[in-house]
Amino acid sequence: MKDNELLKLGEVYYENRRYDEAISLYNQFLEINPENAKVYNKRGLVYYAKGDFEKAIADFIKATKFDPGYAAAFNNLGYLYLKNGLYEQAEFNLNRSKELDPDWFAPYNHLGVLYLKKGDHDQALVNFNRSISLNPDFPEAYNIEGSFISRKAYTIKLL
Secondary structure, three states: OOHHHHHHHHHHHHHOOOHHHHHHHHHHHHHHOOOOHHHHHHHHHHHHHHOOHHHHHHHHHHHHHHOOOOHHHHHHHHHHHHHOOOHHHHHHHHHHHHHHOOOOHHHHHHHHHHHHHHOOHHHHHHHHHHHHHHOOOOHHHHHHHHHHHHHHHHHHHHO
16 A cells, blocks of 8 residues: 555544554554654544544654654644643644634634633633634634633623
8 A cells, every 4th residue: 555545544544533453554654654743743633633632742752753844743732732731832833823824713722711711801802802813713712712701791790
């Protein structure tokens, strides 16, 4: 099977929640191409979907080492750190993703969530607004921003 066929089949397995089969294919690919950042990123996403955060983080780290300009890998790594409450590492990686691809909405949205969790509401709003301006069709950013604004208005009324 050719490399691109392996990758496409791996994506099909991933999309159909056949995670072990996807991992097996990505492992085969990495045996032949052990420094392929995109495949480490793909396998990291599968591990994340399986709930194996340690392996997912390890794969995202490898992806960023093999391709230091790979915005998606930095975003995914930052998001996983955020989900695990490792805010300093999350902020570093999400900002790196944003620097590498300033026109991609995802790191801004994740930074908005991060700053909200840290209590920096101004930076949260700046990042949510930027995410929405880059991708107006991304409903999650509107939901989070709207919820945040509603809570802030309610808090102001109570004061």
